[in-house]
Amino acid sequence: xxxxxxxxxxxxxxxxxxxxxxxxxxxxxxxxxxxxxxxxxxxxxxxxxxxxxxxxxxxxxxxxxxxxxxxxxxxxxxxxxxxxxxxxxxxxxxxxxxxxxxxxxxxxxxxxxxxxxxxxxxxxxxxxxxxxxxxxxxxxxxxxxxxxxxxxxxxxxxxxxxxxxxxxxxxxxxxxxxxxxxxxxxxxxxxxxxxxxxxxxxxxxxxxxxxxxxxxxxxxxxxxxxxxxxxxxxxxxxxxxxxxxxxxxxxxxxxxxxxxxxxxxxxxxxxxxxxxxxxxxxxxxxxxxxxxxxxxxxxxxxxxxxxxxxxxxxxxxxxxxxxxxxxxxxxxxxxxxxxxxxxxxxxxxxxxxxxxxxxxxxxxxxxxxxxxxxxxxxxxxxxxxxxxxxxxxxxxxxxxxxxxxxxxxx
Numbered sequence: 001x002x003x004x005x006x007x008x009x010x011x012x013x014x015x016x017x018x019x020x021x022x023x024x025x026x027x028x029x030x031x032x033x034x035x036x037x038x039x040x041x042x043x044x045x046x047x048x049x050x051x052x053x054x055x056x057x058x059x060x061x062x063x064x065x066x067x068x069x070x071x072x073x074x075x076x077x078x079x080x081x082x083x084x085x086x087x088x089x090x091x092x093x094x095x096x097x098x099x100x101x102x103x104x105x106x107x108x109x110x111x112x113x114x115x116x117x118x119x120x121x122x123x124x125x126x127x128x129x130x131x132x133x134x135x136x137x138x139x140x141x142x143x144x145x146x147x148x149x150x151x152x153x154x155x156x157x158x159x160x161x162x163x164x165x166x167x168x169x170x171x172x173x174x175x176x177x178x179x180x181x182x183x184x185x186x187x188x189x190x191x192x193x194x195x196x197x198x199x200x201x202x203x204x205x206x207x208x209x210x211x212x213x214x215x216x217x218x219x220x221x222x223x224x225x226x227x228x229x230x231x232x233x234x235x236x237x238x239x240x241x242x243x244x245x246x247x248x249x250x251x252x253x254x255x256x257x258x259x260x261x262x263x264x265x266x267x268x269x270x271x272x273x274x275x276x277x278x279x280x281x282x283x284x285x286x287x288x289x290x291x292x293x294x295x296x297x298x299x300x301x302x303x304x305x306x307x308x309x310x311x312x313x314x315x316x317x318x319x320x321x322x323x324x325x326x327x328x329x330x331x332x333x334x335x336x337x338x339x340x341x342x343x344x345x346x347x348x349x350x351x352x353x354x355x356x357x358x359x360x361x362x363x364x365x366x367x368x369x370x371x372x373x374x375x376x377x378x379x380x381x382x383x384x385x386x387x388x389x390x391x392x393x394x395x396x397x398x399x400x401x402x403x404x405x406x407x408x409x410x
Contacts, residue, residue, distance in 0.1 A: 013046045014361055017353040020345045021073045021310075022049035023105075025083030026056055027317035028397075031325055032335045033083045035398060036342060039405045044361055045346065050077065054105050056086045060098050067105050071112035074308050078352055081345035082109070082312040083338065106312070110144040114196055115304035116203040117142040118273075119285040119314050121292035122299060122340060125374040126388025130291045136271030138288050141207065142281025143192075143200045144302055149278055151190035156181050164189065197231055199305040201238035204275040205253070207303070209245055214252045214272040218261035218280070231277065285314060293385050296334035301344055311344040313337035321397075332380035333397040339369055339404070368407040377403050 024033060041047055052070040059066055074080035086092060087104040110117070120139040123129075156162070162178040178187070201217075208215035217235045219228040232255055239246070239253040246253060256264070258280060265274065276284060289298035300314035314337060321331040343362040350358030373382065376390030383394050395403060 013044060014355070014357050015046050016048040016349065016358065017355065018349065019048040019050045019077055020349055021070060021077050021080035022051045023070050023080060023082035023085075023310075024051065024053045024055060025085040025317065026054075027084075027086070027319055027322035028325060028331065028333050029084035029313065029315075029317045029338060030055060031322070032333060032338050032397060032401075035401050036335060036339055039401050040339065040365060040408065041342060041346075043405075044408065045358065049081075054083070054085050056088060056092070056096050056098070056102075059102055059105070060096065063099070064102050064108070067108045068112060071109050074109075074113060074310055075304075075306065078308050079345050079349045080308070080310040081341055082106075082310060083341075084313050084315060084317045086317055104149075107149050109310060110302060111146075111150065113302060113304040113306075113308060113310065114145050114199060115302050115308075116200050116207075117144045117281065117285075117300060117302050118207060119281075119289070119298055119300045121289055122297040122336060122370070123292065124297070124370045126376070126390070127293045127297070127373065127382060127385050128387045129293060131266060133267065134270040134292065136269060137292070138265065138268075138270045139207070139211070139213070139273045140281050140285040140288055141200075141204045141273050141275040142285060143197070143276070143278045145196040145200070145278065146192045147190050147278040148188075151188050153189075154187040156185040156187055158184060162187050192227075192231075194230070194234065197234045198238065200275070201235045203303050203305070204235075204273060205238055205242040205246075208251055208253075208273045209242065209249060211273065212249055212251065214254070215239070215246075215275060216261055216272055217253070217255050217275040218258040219277055220258050222257060228277075235275070289314065294334060294336075294381050296337045296381065298337055299340045299344060300337070309345070309348050311341040311348070313341050330396040330398070332394070334379045334381050335397055335401060336369055336373075340366060364408065365404075368404045372400070372403050372407055 024030060050073050052066055052073065054067060054070065085105045088096065088098060088101055093101055118139055118141050121137045123137055160181045162181065164176045164178055166174040204215060219231050221229040221232045235255065286295060289295045295315040298314045300312050302310040318333050321333045324331050343365045347359045347362035350356065350362065374388060376388060377393045377395055378386065379397060379400055380394050383392050386392055
């Protein structure tokens with residue numbers, strides 16, 4: 001991407017006090033990552049980062065130590081910004097000649113930091129949600145610890161007795177029959193902790209209070225009476241702790257079964273925080289983003305109990321576009337979510353370090369993005385959704401970034 005010559009003097013760039021932990025990634029999003037820094041941040045901010053390369057080749061070189069090092073750095077500095085990364089499967093293992101199949105970097109970071117992922121669609125004037133009744137963003141609050149993502153699995157090869165066995169430190173044991181297999185099958189065990197669930201519930205309540213929005217929590221305690229039932233008990237307790245503050249701010253907390261919550265959400269106008277367990281939040285956050293317009297129109301931030309924040313784009317590495325890029329072809333990759341990952345991290349760094357100018361720049365960057373799209377300039381994925389009054393001008397990924405840069409200088 002050719003660099004635009006227009007810039008501002010070094011003396012006028014915003015000076016940072018502490019670094020953002022920068023977690024680079026893979027494929028087309030890695031390309032966008034550098035373009036965004038070069039065109040939309042470095043001309044305006046004397047950017048200070050602590051850099052970690054989470055690209056798959058470097059993760060393989062370091063036996064994935066780089067990912068745990070990055071988590072420790074976020075714990076130290078308080079703010080991280082992450083590019084999309086590859087979670088390798090067998091095909092990727094062969095393609096990249098990996099030493100082994102590495103875990104999802106996101107799962108590793110979330111396990112290390114715990115916390116809750118808040119994902120909110122970016123609503124833009126002129127982009128019509130697929131669900132016409134949605135007038136306000138729905139924030140998905142996803143528990144970011146354990147469950148299926150830290151489960152143990154066994155492939156059952158033949159007839160077998162499966163038991164759930166728990167051994168306490170004092171020697172007491174508890175066993176429960178799961179299933180008697182009369183042939184091949186599969187078996188999985190998963191867990192969570194009261195400590196993490198309490199942190200999840202408190203983060204959701206605090207976020208709803210901050211946003212002045214109602215809070216829903218949904219699971220399936222009618223089926224999973226112990227596992228999901230414990231989530232419900234803890235949420236009810238913590239929501240009770242917030243009840244006075246909720247009442248003073250006209251906020252309502254409500255528990256519902258997850259199938260009921262989906263039906264109600266589709267018929268709602270939006271504007272609430274929807275708290276969900278790990279897997280449920282993973283699935284429904286993509287549904288909410290897509291229904292609002294695009295997976296690339298979604299902010300995502302992991303909020304850890306210790307007060308750390310890790311911002312990311314809630315989509316993949318856009319492999320197909322990357323191979324086109326390697327051939328020298330232009331692509332229409334939507335970089336909005338990646339831009340908003342950077343703006344979110346810059347804003348939080350500014351707030352924590354008492355740098356109002358840095359936070360204000362983050363606001364200006366986001367406004368430049370939404371005004372560019374609202375003015376009819378967008379990548380191809382958004383063009384079919386545009387119902388604004390301006391003529392549509394469809395641009396490439398690099399072209400869109402240049403348009404946003406022009407808006408920043410105007």
